[in-house]
Amino acid sequence: MTRRRTPVRMIVALGIDPGLRATGYSIIQGDPSGVRLASGGVVRAAAPDLGGTLHALHQALRRLLVDHRPDLVAVEDLFAHPAFPRAALAVAHARGVVWLAAGEAGVDVLSLAPAEVKRVLTGSGRAAKGQMARAVSRLLACTVDDAHVADAAALALTALSRRGVPLQPSPRSRPEAPSGTGPRAVAAAAPRASGGGP
Incomplete structure (x- = not known):
């Protein structure tokens, strides 16, 4: 069995739970001491049409990538339930x-x-x-009470595990979740209908 190499520097993973109505995200820092939730929230990219929604989501994700400079992004494989094909299509748009x-x-x-x-x-x-939500809260040593954020955190944790980061609370972890990890939503600005800037 091949042992995973423990990283010698901090690795930042951005987990994303994509959707058109709500996209959860979690920024998790990992190093040899463990993992820490740095930020998390929900992007609500509401717009009158699909193109506007996707544009607003794109702008919000670009800001996250610039602000947090993650080393990797993690998303879940696309799954299409036969009974809900439109839901899978919506997620596919957001994943793109x-x-x-x-x-x-x-x-x-x-x-x-x-x-x-x-x-x-x-x-x-x-x-x-429920098991997954409890596992996320235990590993991050804080309560993550929004389902979208918890799903995104689970993805980021798994990605860090692949990179050899030990899944245990970092000594730098705070006892309470950082701002944005609860039900509070982050609204993404929809593009203007005509002319001018974004």
Whole structure:
């Protein structure tokens, strides 16, 4: 069995739970001492049409990438449930924007299978939502009470695990979640309908 090499420097992972109505994100820092939630929130890129929504989401993701300079971005593999094809299509649109923004920033994107994420965090590839939420809060030593943010954090944690970061609370972790990890939403500015700037 090959042992994963422990990183010698901090690695910053941006986990993204994409959607048209709400996109959760989590910025997690990892180093040899463990992991720490630096920031998290929900982007609500509401606009009158699909193009405007995707543009607003793109602008919000670009700001996150510039502000936090992650080493990698993590998203979940696309899954299409036969009963809800339109939901999968909406997520596919948002995932495309993630790839575009990350590519522009020169950041690699990891697409992770849900079973892998569950297995890494709980030891079971069939863990329920509640188990996952508890695992995220335990590993980050803070309460992450928004489902979108928790899903994004799970993806970022799994990506860091792949890079050899030990999944344990860093001594630098704060006892309470940083601003933005609760139900508070971050609104992305929709583009103007005509002329001028963004």
